[in-house]
Amino acid sequence: MQPMALRVFFSLLALTLFGACTAPGPDPLACDSSALATALSQSIRAKDQSGFEANFARSTVGQRLAKQWFNNLTELNDVSFAALPGGDKLKVTWSVEGSRQPSVHTIAPRMVRVGERTLIMELFDAENPPIWIYGQITVSNNKVGTLIASERVSDDQAKVWVKRMAAAVVAIQKVKMGDLNADWNQQLVVELPRDTHEYQRLVNMDPVISSAATECESGAIRIVINPASLEVPDQVGEALMLHEAVHASTSSPCLDTGALWASEGLAEWVTASQYKSTATSNQTIVETYLVRHGVPASLPVDAAFAGDKDDVAAAYALSQFAVQVAVDKLGEEEALAVVGKLSRSKDGAAPEMLSDLTSWYQAALKKLSK
Numbered sequence: 001m002q003p004m005a006l007r008v009f010f011s012l013l014a015l016t017l018f019g020a021c022t023a024p025g026p027d028p029l030a031c032d033s034s035a036l037a038t039a040l041s042q043s044i045r046a047k048d049q050s051g052f053e054a055n056f057a058r059s060t061v062g063q064r065l066a067k068q069w070f071n072n073l074t075e076l077n078d079v080s081f082a083a084l085p086g087g088d089k090l091k092v093t094w095s096v097e098g099s100r101q102p103s104v105h106t107i108a109p110r111m112v113r114v115g116e117r118t119l120i121m122e123l124f125d126a127e128n129p130p131i132w133i134y135g136q137i138t139v140s141n142n143k144v145g146t147l148i149a150s151e152r153v154s155d156d157q158a159k160v161w162v163k164r165m166a167a168a169v170v171a172i173q174k175v176k177m178g179d180l181n182a183d184w185n186q187q188l189v190v191e192l193p194r195d196t197h198e199y200q201r202l203v204n205m206d207p208v209i210s211s212a213a214t215e216c217e218s219g220a221i222r223i224v225i226n227p228a229s230l231e232v233p234d235q236v237g238e239a240l241m242l243h244e245a246v247h248a249s250t251s252s253p254c255l256d257t258g259a260l261w262a263s264e265g266l267a268e269w270v271t272a273s274q275y276k277s278t279a280t281s282n283q284t285i286v287e288t289y290l291v292r293h294g295v296p297a298s299l300p301v302d303a304a305f306a307g308d309k310d311d312v313a314a315a316y317a318l319s320q321f322a323v324q325v326a327v328d329k330l331g332e333e334e335a336l337a338v339v340g341k342l343s344r345s346k347d348g349a350a351p352e353m354l355s356d357l358t359s360w361y362q363a364a365l366k367k368l369s370k
């Protein structure tokens, strides 16, 4: 073979073996992820389905991905793609009505060069994937925010969770959180993924111990519900939503770098104030803890939230107890301001205040254990 033909042959061989582009450069088989990103952005903005699908390989996998993404992305707002340095990953930005900020994700499509164009063949697993890369989503906006539900969520289930969003928004509006949630738009963005595996991929948490999580996606806040909790009894579902909604309203996953007991205690205290079942079950957990371990030497440490299921439940219940004690001593407004500062930063409150909180907490637990 002539050198050029030989080169094309080996490039085609590489393509057959690896099914992907050569490294970016002058090679005729090099991928151009910038051109791909521009073509994806323009066609989705124009809602041009055939133009969008033309960016995907003609294979069954490629075309299925094209149709799924087109359907999903046309339900979202302000979608744009950009190439990332290295040429093998794309940054995708998207938004929904209830969100204060756009979400930004990095996705890793397997690309191929066909003629002048760079096409998507399939998707590698993303590090921090958006919900819409997995299956079909439905996006519904209402006055309390946006629900993004997978195709496995029925209309009736979606309605139930929207009701829970509304109840959580109303409950939070009654709490004196001051500056902590002053920027909140009074809306929630909630995702209901397809299965526990997908939940795990979205929130990076063990689905056995986590019923729901509130995520920070480059500034955008998302409450993600574990599908294992989709059919929980109503009050459990409402309490679950309210706990996460407190985190969402205070932008906790984006801003909190302080003590976990403060972030979790605040969310759990608001929930226990609204739902007697949460208050009762946390009280029982605290009493059981005291019988087994006695009065703890300190406020719950961060590591206590990562133990086994019982330890974690105790950490939440004790944190709620600590916030309740602060409210009893300082009044709601001042106590929540102090707890809020401690949730934002480990040295968010004066050392004397922290030592007061600790001794009030221990004294109240001692009284309870008598």
Ligand SMILES: [Zn+2]
Binding pocket: 243, 244, 247, 263, 264, 267
């Ligand atoms: Zn929490």
